[in-house]
Amino acid sequence: MIGLGLSQSLRQTKKLATSLTLQQSAIQSQQLSLRLELVEQLGGERYQPKAHCPACGRELTPTEIIRGFSHDINDFDTTCSGCGHRFQPTIICFGHGTEVELPFFCDCQTLHKMEGLQHLSPQEISKKEPAVYRSAIVHHGGLKSAFAKNNIDYPFQEIHDWKSKVTPFLGRMQDTVIAECCQVSTSTIRALRKKLKISRFTLKVALAEIKA
Ligand SMILES: [Zn+2]
16 A cells, blocks of 8 residues: 555545445345255245335345344344335245245244244144245255254254255355255265365355356
């Protein structure tokens, strides 16, 4: 920075910071879309978080919806990225010829609402608490991973045949995130990735994919 005027160096720093923030948010939304694609491949249902601000009409992106939550178990609202208005988002679930719109909960509300459900099978939970079930998949990768965060060992198997579906995602997301969605250990995913000679995920990989 020697030789640069203060205002010029500030402007440059600000420029750098702005582009970093933009990059970070581009990476976040790219990683979220990949995560939604992976859970769709694994579970057969496509999820689309939805929030249309009733105050200013803005359509929030899925990342904005998740960032707008207050992580309070009693507050179901997200925050409009345009005007700051708070309202409850939904999640649209596309199945085989079906389309259902349900409330979308934040990660900690989902864990809270799952208390006491650990004796039910995934099918029973999806019937009894359809919104909690879908929110658990989007935020935590599935019921087993979500229950594990509450220190509960959930005995039911939800994901079948993950191995045949996971290859296109290896190296494009963190091994830990893929492992959570497949409900297996990170070392299992890492071993498979290495066997297939796929390099590990880095931010550089994500940026290259965004630019491509
Ligand atoms: Zn708004």
